[in-house]
Amino acid sequence: MSDNQNLLAEQRRALILDEVRRRGGVRVNELTRRLNVSDMTVRRDLDALARQGVVEKVHGGAVPVAETSTHEPGFEAKSALELSAKEDIARAAARLVVPGSAIALSGGTTTYALAHHLLEVPELTVVTNSVRVADVFHSAQQPGPAGGRSPGAATVVLTGGMRTPSDSLVGPVADQAIRSLHFDMLFLGVHGISVEAGLSTPNLAEAETNRRLVQAARRVVVVADHTKWGTVGLSSFADLDEVDTLVTDAGLPAAAREEIAEHLPSLVVAGEPGTDDGAQRQAERHDGRDG
Template sequence: MLASQRRTTILGLVEESGAVRVSELVEQLGVSDMTVRRDIEQLAGEGLVQRVHGGALAVGTRSTEEPGFTAKSGLMQAQKIAIAETAAQLVEPGAAIGISAGTTTFELARAVCTVPDLTVVTNSVPVAQLLHESGAPGQTVVLTGGVRTPSDALVGPVAVTALRMLHVDRLFLGVHGMDARAGLTTPNLVEAETNRAMVETSRQVCVLADHTKWGTVGLSTIIPLSSVDLVVSDEGLGARARTALTEAGAELMTAAPRTRFDRRRRGTP
């Protein structure tokens, strides 16, 4: 396959799914990791895709477009893990927390699975499955029920009804996008309603979002920035975003991805 054909294929895959991972492209195109990264860099230079850590995103993604859980899980992975590990420090044994659907919140579930006597309310199928299989003794998982979305969230009236009967200390909320005017958004109208019900169950709202979420606006607003208590993001979050969050009254915590040396020292891959 010629280089131009490869790039056309990559562009088509990005436009179709909204996001692609380098590892998937390596396998599908039968070329090296470096070749794929060069192709993505050229497409990004031409303004055709947005280059992110681990893959590429569609440029000018439609406000109703909702990439699936698998497509998003490999993007900005180091940042998501760092955000999750930072947020996990807020979770104490015996607490009741909410975890919304999303790939960053899934990493949070992985980070808190060893916390004893934890009660987790979630509308995420992957989060519930992870905690069911790996959770510490005494953990309780409450799965809301509802209709499953492409992001593996359970949404709709069943989920909302269940959530209105529950109360948690802190909600860890994943979002499709953050914007100074639009607030926290999602492409899915029903998921926005369900997430608002999750917000209403919680005494504190903590948003987990890497810096690429800033400036992205989905179809439906979940809540305005002024309703957010805390945002955990990565060091790539820009100055304007930090100012907007501060002015809205949200506390900001930033997380730095671990280096390879740190990962080797802690025995992680």
């Protein structure tokens, strides 16, 4: 990490967090050498990560926070993590969307990033249980010549429900709204994904709402950065065989890619070096599914 002298603070902190998780802890003096920044800068970064609840400061350094299966970080805390990975994933996932289609976006910071890339896709119908995602489309809508919606602007349906720490709307009201709908494609953010547990979340009500979203979708696309692989939340809401495509980032280890290729029809690795469009299909398997 010695060439990262001029990184923005958020990028530097993402690198520090990745190092903490990978090694199980870091020391301040090691980070100052690797990042080529001052001791004070590193300590400020560790303070910021500690306030987000993702590291625990110890004498001379920091260690990862031992999260329970019920721990649910807030939207702002998650927004600061894996920024470049989420942006790569969002760009790659947006290429899968056909103009004029009906899509659903679940809550989460990766689907929030994706929403920004969908603003240029015309005539979409977007159903979401994310307050943040709905706000992206609402803020972008400009009055047309006659004072109405801009031509080609998305039609956005925001489900009702109870608000979670990650600004998703869940519970019976959301479930009822989703039950009667049908989507061409669902883009689903997850807390964790693994072979054993499938897709999981620490929030029981969100698990049920996500089940409804999966059931209503013709094609399910999971958008999740590499840190989600192997993470297990309290409640599973879908098996891997219910997922059509996983869009992730280049940080996913080779062993994980091989394991995923055995269980999913399609794996898209975004931001892979040496690819022209920033996304590389690592696995394609035809098993009779639609789409």
